[in-house]
Amino acid sequence: MASDTKILSISNSKGGVGKSVVTMMVATALAEKKGKKVLIIDCDSQASVYEMYEQEKDMYPDKTPLVEVEALSPRRVATFLKRFGDDYDIIFIDIPRMTDKKADNPTVMLLYNCSGILVPVIGSEVDVLATQEFMAVIEECRSFKADMKEEFTAHGFINRRNLRKSNDLAEDLLHKAGLKMFKNSLSDLKIFTTPSIFKSPLSSAEGERRFGEFFREFCRKFKV
Numbered sequence: 001m002a003s004d005t006k007i008l009s010i011s012n013s014k015g016g017v018g019k020s021v022v023t024m025m026v027a028t029a030l031a032e033k034k035g036k037k038v039l040i041i042d043c044d045s046q047a048s049v050y051e052m053y054e055q056e057k058d059m060y061p062d063k064t065p066l067v068e069v070e071a072l073s074p075r076r077v078a079t080f081l082k083r084f085g086d087d088y089d090i091i092f093i094d095i096p097r098m099t100d101k102k103a104d105n106p107t108v109m110l111l112y113n114c115s116g117i118l119v120p121v122i123g124s125e126v127d128v129l130a131t132q133e134f135m136a137v138i139e140e141c142r143s144f145k146a147d148m149k150e151e152f153t154a155h156g157f158i159n160r161r162n163l164r165k166s167n168d169l170a171e172d173l174l175h176k177a178g179l180k181m182f183k184n185s186l187s188d189l190k191i192f193t194t195p196s197i198f199k200s201p202l203s204s205a206e207g208e209r210r211f212g213e214f215f216r217e218f219c220r221k222f223k224v
């Protein structure tokens with residue numbers, strides 16, 4: 001694979017924290033604002049990103065999507081990356097919810113492909129506990145990448161900040177657990193509930209105001 005293809009994942013072991021929607025938002029913004037060729041590999045059996053892509057392709061038959069989407073089972077990803085990885089500047093892997101780490105070894109293996117992981121966190125107690133557990137997976141990736149002498153970086157951010165949750169406590173605990181937290185967070189907003197493969201959040205003034213700084217921090221931290 002071309003060494004300049006970047007493979008990233010917006011991941012957490014917990015479901016419902018915004019992995020898929022934030023992946024779509026960042027991916028489309030990178031395509032629209034930075035002219036990147038972007039692919040999302042949807043490895044979730046629920047295939048929420050792929051479904052959105054298929055639905056929108058039917059809705060806009062004359063338009064070209066900003067990013068491409070492939071639905072793949074985790075065990076097919078390595079082969080796919082070898083054959084087609086070069087065709088893209090940036091590839092996001094959208095992972096399924098993890099039940100327990102041992103049973104989810106194929107998911108952990110998916111993350112070994114990534115040079116960067118961004119962890120969405122909702123500031124509730126259960127989410128923070130799950131994320132603290134997920135730190136073990138991140139440490140595994142970090143040590144695997146160190147052995148391979150490959151680059152690796154992990155960050156976290158608070159998603160849905162304006163819900164009544166203990167965001168400061170979450171940030172503090174995760175920072176102590178070794179996860180560098182983004183300065184910018186995302187609010188719980190209607191405009192984020194239905195992301196698109198054909199339009200980036202930065203195409204509207206409200207989207208730019210609510211998502212622009214977060215996106216620029218993403219680009220700096222993951223060097224894209």
Ligand SMILES: Nc1ncnc2c1ncn2[C@@H]1O[C@H](COP(=O)(O)OP(=O)(O)O)[C@@H](O)[C@H]1O
Nearest residue numbers: 015016017018019020021160187188189192193
């Ligand atoms: N910042 C946000 N503002 C509003 N809704 C959000 C936000 N982040 C996530 N959601 C909503 O939360 C739900 C779960 O998000 P999703 O990306 O599917 O989570 P995951 O992929 O982690 O399971 C979706 O209905 C999504 O629209």
Ligand SMILES: [Mg+2]
Nearest residue numbers: 019020044048
């Ligand atoms: Mg998802």
